[in-house]
Amino acid sequence: MAKKETITILDIARHTGLSKGTVDRVLHNRGEVSKKSHEKVMRAIEELGYEPNVYASLLARSQDLTVGLLVPAAEPGSFWELVSAGAGKTAGSVETFGLSPRLFTYDQYDIDSFRDACRQLLEARPAGVVIAPLFQEETNRFARELESGGIPYVFIDSKPDTIGHLAYFGMPPYQSGYLCADQLTGGQDIPSALIVRIRRDRDSRSDPTLNRRAGFMDYMEQYCPECPVFHLFIDPNDPAGIDRALDAWFRLHPDVRHIVMLNSRIHLLVPWLERHPDRRRRVVGFDNLRANMDALRRGTVTCLIAQHPEEQMRQAIEALADYILRKKLPENKDNFMHMDILTRFNVDYY
Amino acid sequence: MAKKETITILDIARHTGLSKGTVDRVLHNRGEVSKKSHEKVMRAIEELGYEPNVYASLLARSQDLTVGLLVPAAEPGSFWELVSAGAGKTAGSVETFGLSPRLFTYDQYDIDSFRDACRQLLEARPAGVVIAPLFQEETNRFARELESGGIPYVFIDSKPDTIGHLAYFGMPPYQSGYLCADQLTGGQDIPSALIVRIRRDRDSRSDPTLNRRAGFMDYMEQYCPECPVFHLFIDPNDPAGIDRALDAWFRLHPDVRHIVMLNSRIHLLVPWLERHPDRRRRVVGFDNLRANMDALRRGTVTCLIAQHPEEQMRQAIEALADYILRKKLPENKDNFMHMDILTRFNVDYY
DNA sequence: ATTATTTCCGTTACCGTGCACGGAATTCAA
DNA sequence: TTGAATTCCGTGCACGGTAACGGAAATAAT
Numbered sequence: 001m002a003k004k005e006t007i008t009i010l011d012i013a014r015h016t017g018l019s020k021g022t023v024d025r026v027l028h029n030r031g032e033v034s035k036k037s038h039e040k041v042m043r044a045i046e047e048l049g050y051e052p053n054v055y056a057s058l059l060a061r062s063q064d065l066t067v068g069l070l071v072p073a074a075e076p077g078s079f080w081e082l083v084s085a086g087a088g089k090t091a092g093s094v095e096t097f098g099l100s101p102r103l104f105t106y107d108q109y110d111i112d113s114f115r116d117a118c119r120q121l122l123e124a125r126p127a128g129v130v131i132a133p134l135f136q137e138e139t140n141r142f143a144r145e146l147e148s149g150g151i152p153y154v155f156i157d158s159k160p161d162t163i164g165h166l167a168y169f170g171m172p173p174y175q176s177g178y179l180c181a182d183q184l185t186g187g188q189d190i191p192s193a194l195i196v197r198i199r200r201d202r203d204s205r206s207d208p209t210l211n212r213r214a215g216f217m218d219y220m221e222q223y224c225p226e227c228p229v230f231h232l233f234i235d236p237n238d239p240a241g242i243d244r245a246l247d248a249w250f251r252l253h254p255d256v257r258h259i260v261m262l263n264s265r266i267h268l269l270v271p272w273l274e275r276h277p278d279r280r281r282r283v284v285g286f287d288n289l290r291a292n293m294d295a296l297r298r299g300t301v302t303c304l305i306a307q308h309p310e311e312q313m314r315q316a317i318e319a320l321a322d323y324i325l326r327k328k329l330p331e332n333k334d335n336f337m338h339m340d341i342l343t344r345f346n347v348d349y350y
Numbered sequence: 351m352a353k354k355e356t357i358t359i360l361d362i363a364r365h366t367g368l369s370k371g372t373v374d375r376v377l378h379n380r381g382e383v384s385k386k387s388h389e390k391v392m393r394a395i396e397e398l399g400y401e402p403n404v405y406a407s408l409l410a411r412s413q414d415l416t417v418g419l420l421v422p423a424a425e426p427g428s429f430w431e432l433v434s435a436g437a438g439k440t441a442g443s444v445e446t447f448g449l450s451p452r453l454f455t456y457d458q459y460d461i462d463s464f465r466d467a468c469r470q471l472l473e474a475r476p477a478g479v480v481i482a483p484l485f486q487e488e489t490n491r492f493a494r495e496l497e498s499g500g501i502p503y504v505f506i507d508s509k510p511d512t513i514g515h516l517a518y519f520g521m522p523p524y525q526s527g528y529l530c531a532d533q534l535t536g537g538q539d540i541p542s543a544l545i546v547r548i549r550r551d552r553d554s555r556s557d558p559t560l561n562r563r564a565g566f567m568d569y570m571e572q573y574c575p576e577c578p579v580f581h582l583f584i585d586p587n588d589p590a591g592i593d594r595a596l597d598a599w600f601r602l603h604p605d606v607r608h609i610v611m612l613n614s615r616i617h618l619l620v621p622w623l624e625r626h627p628d629r630r631r632r633v634v635g636f637d638n639l640r641a642n643m644d645a646l647r648r649g650t651v652t653c654l655i656a657q658h659p660e661e662q663m664r665q666a667i668e669a670l671a672d673y674i675l676r677k678k679l680p681e682n683k684d685n686f687m688h689m690d691i692l693t694r695f696n697v698d699y700y
Numbered sequence: 701a702t703t704a705t706t707t708c709c710g711t712t713a714c715c716g717t718g719c720a721c722g723g724a725a726t727t728c729a730a
Numbered sequence: 731t732t733g734a735a736t737t738c739c740g741t742g743c744a745c746g747g748t749a750a751c752g753g754a755a756a757t758a759a760t
Contacts, residue, residue, distance in 0.1 A: 006412075008716055019740045024718065032738060056716035059405040059745050098405065172699055179695040186536050187652075302537075336699050341691035345529040349522055349686050358746055369710045374748065382708060406746035409715050 007051070012044040027052070054325045058098040067101045067320055068126035069313075070117055072108035072134060079264040079287050079309065080108075083132060083157070086313030099127070099321055108134050118142045122149070128166075128320035129153040130313065136160050152323050154316040157309070158208070159334070166329070167319045171307040172336040176286070177215025177262065179339055183303045184260050184284045185224060192228050193220065193258040194249075196269060199233040209262040216262065230256065236265055246272045260284045266301060267291035273300050288342065288350060296344050304342040306350070312337060357401070362394040377402070379500050404447070404675050414450040417670055418476035419663075420467060422458035422484060429614040429637050429659065430458075433482055433507070436663030447671050449477070458484050468492045472499070478516075478670035479503040480663065486510050502673050504666040507659070508558070509684070516679070517669045521657040522686040526636070527565025527612065529689055533653045534610050534634045535574060542578050543570065543608040544599075546619060549583040559612040566612065580606065586615055596622045610634045616651060617641035623650050638692060638700060646694050654692040656700070662687060 009027070013020045018037055025033045026041045033041075044050070058064075074081035087101050102124060106117040114135055121129065122145070129146060131153055133139040143162045146153050155168040184193060195216070201207045220229055232249050234242045246269070250256070257280055259269065266285025273283065273295075281302075285292055288306040295301040315335070322328040342350060359373045366373075368387055375383045376391045383391075394400070424431035437451050452474060456467040464485055471479065472495070479496060481503055483489040493512045496503050502516040509518045534543060545566070551557045570579055582599050584592045596619070600606070607630055609619065616635025623633065623645075631652075635642055638656040645651040665685070672678040692700060 022739055034738060053716050055405040055409040059409055060717040062745060182695050338700050339696040345532050346689040350688050372709055384708060403746050410748040412715055
């Protein structure tokens with residue numbers, strides 16, 4: 001930390017023969033400054049290498065900057081609840097920075113609600129934005145809007161084709177499928193496997209588990225080429241239907257012992273699984289939802305692959321803070337985060 | 351966020367009939383305050399719920415506080431190198447807070463060097479200290495010294511019996527052994543297992559892997575009661591000796607396929623293992639050292655259990671920051687951190 | 701009782717920015 | 731030319747805390 005090297009607005013005021021008031025006006029371009037003075041100040045800033053003192057600014061303003069968090073609404077026990085929780089956990093440590101994160105949620109099945117959330121977020125004049133994107137095109141459009149406003153934004157969880165984002169934090173989708181397959185087989189040859197899928201995902205053109213499934217299938221292809229992989233489709237909103245579907249399916253395939261879901265919903269299978277116990281069964285799913293972790297503890301689920309959504313959110317906000325407060329760009333634009341393997345022996349310390 | 355609710359030191363000065371100066375003195379307990387005044391101020395702080403304004407503080411001080419990090423010297427490729435690395439990674443984000451971490455290292459086999467490091471650290475007048483302790487009694491003594499100086503300290507990795515620490519971040523030792531055993535067996539019955547140990551550890555009265563081994567053995571007892579567990583002792587500084595020891599031992603036990611080390615040195619076995627390949631062997635070790643991870647990638651090591659030493663350091667420093675800057679105590683004093691399971695399929699994203 | 705110490709404590713000048721207020725300089729209208 | 735309306739710009743206080751300085755009060759020394 002420099003001693004007397006720090007350049008203050010007073011320095012550049014003196015250097016230009018103007019006053020700190022004027023300098024402040026150009027810094028926040030709030031007008032009332034002649035063209036000539038504006039130029040002089042800009043030049044001086046450049047020459048002297050002025051950098052604003054964040055603390056002083058924050059102190060004087062005594063008002064936090066808001067960071068907008070744009071995430072799907074968190075139904076209780078859902079994946080997005082974890083993400084929101086991450087925001088809360090970060091908040092404490094980040095508020096010291098003078099940033100106060102604020103949540104803007106939308107219905108993940110309603111694009112209009114997404115637009116609404118975007119609008120509200122913009123009205124809050126955020127200094128930065130974290131986006132958990134679901135609608136590709138709409139997200140791109142919003143990103144463009146942020147850029148034109150000079151507002152930095154970070155993606156978490158998944159990433160559209162946008163290029164202008166400050167950073168991205170998420171799990172590598174293909175590799176997560178690969179890892180999942182390895183955990184399912186336990187590195188052994190297995191006779192057969194079942195992927196349980198959400199019917200709606202198959203029909204929608206943007207199946208969120210697409211890449212993950214590709215990784216899964218490639219692993220099986222390579223390490224268990226003889227092993228047939230079955231698919232079963234269920235409706236997550238119809239528990240009774242799930243039970244019937246599983247009953248029917250397993251009547252036809254009574255010897256299938258390896259079951260996997262590539263999204264966060266493995267808990268949907270738990271009631272059926274616990275009514276039909278089988279010590280030699282292996283069940284693998286994703287994400288550290290409470291229901292999933294409970295099933296893990298009881299031994300119904302063998303293993304979960306988790307991506308620490310809270311951690312993603314934390315890092316996203318921190319990257320923003322670094323940029324907003326210190327103009328520091330993150331080291332890497334795209335950050336693929338660690339995939340955690342949870343078993344009942346380490347889940348309690350997660 | 352409160353509007354005008356913020357309590358300043360001026361408020362508590364008025365409330366106690368004292369002045370800013372005095373309040374400031376007790377806040378930084380730099381003496382020159384009568385017992386009575388000290389008490390009054392403390393009570394007012396409590397009653398009014400005063401929270402220091404970090405920006406103002408940072409602005410006024412315009413000089414970083416140093417945080418001392420007391421860790422064993424990092425031989426290249428060793429566990430402690432990871433810990434030190436963690437310090438570097440944290441630094442960036444913490445410097446914004448006006449804290450600058452500074453490393454003080456000691457020779458883990460030389461208690462005098464530890465004392466030296468302690469002394470140097472104290473001379474730097476740190477605002478807080480992170481300790482990775484190895485020498486129990488000596489550490490306790492040092493802790494006492496810090497306490498009398500009013501300097502908060504945090505332990506990482508392991509924890510002496512001290513009670514006065516601000517926080518502790520580490521892996522739960524017993525459970526890590528349990529988890530390790532589960533990964534070694536893969537949840538199956540196995541016919542036999544070998545623990546490779548460091549000879550010096552057995553002889554010293556403070557074997558760092560003691561609890562871990564207890565967890566390991568208890569798991570085996572419970573899930574593989576028939577499985578014999580062998581022990582083999584090696585000298586880490588004698589590679590040729592290791593080779594000979596392994597040669598000799600495996601001549602006698604050619605069918606043992608499950609090998610484990612409960613410290614970070616599994617890489618010591620790699621040369622021998624790769625000269626005697628066996629696809630059906632399972633090898634489990636600890637900690638994400640470069641050499642270990644490389645062996646994992648090549649398939650020589652099946653799985654590593656890692657504790658994210660960098661993360662421990664980060665959290666330790668952050669806990670200190672919270673306390674120093676905002677007088678916030680950590681939520682939990684003892685924090686057992688997540689145990690990460692690394693396989694060759696997720697190691698690349700670690 | 702007087703002087704010398706020590707212990708405590710209040711005063712005050714910053715730290716670097718934000719912003720309101722009012723005044724000087726310039727332009728426009730008459 | 732003069733008064734009014736605009737532009738521009740400087741001054742000064744506020745933000746909450748830090749720490750040096752010096753002085754008052756309490757205690758010890760003479």
